[in-house]
Amino acid sequence: MILELKKSECQSRGLHxxxxxxxxxxxxxxxxxxxxxxxxxxxxxxxxFPMQAVTRGLLGISQELLGLTFHLEEGSNMCHEDVRL
Incomplete structure (x- = not known):
């Protein structure tokens, strides 16, 4: 189905x-x-689905199911302002 979609899009754009x-x-x-x-x-x-709510939910589920603990590392120097450690 996906290949047919690609083929159709190529045809409509005049691409090979x-x-x-x-x-x-x-x-x-x-x-x-x-x-x-x-x-x-x-x-x-x-x-x-706001990113903060989804991230909080996924980390909470991971903590509960796998017994992990996550802590936000403040002041870390990341590649982008949206990246959290």
Whole structure:
């Protein structure tokens, strides 16, 4: 199904269809297929799940299931202001 979507997109853009989907294109075509098949807009979906709440929830589940403990490292020098250690 995803290959058919790629083939159709290549045809509509006048590009050569080269067959298999590489690793970089897989997520793109999966998102396109979800939008086409289920009418899901990933950007609108992301707005419903704020990063802080999702991160807090995932870390909480990991702590409970795996017995891990996570602590936020304040003042760490990261590559981007959104990155947390």
């Amino acid at each position: 269809f080269d067959g298999p989907i590489n690793t970089r294109g897989l997520r793109y075509y999966m998102s396109q297929w979800e939008e086409t098949r289920y009418h899901v807009d990933q950007y609108l979906l992301n707005e419903s």
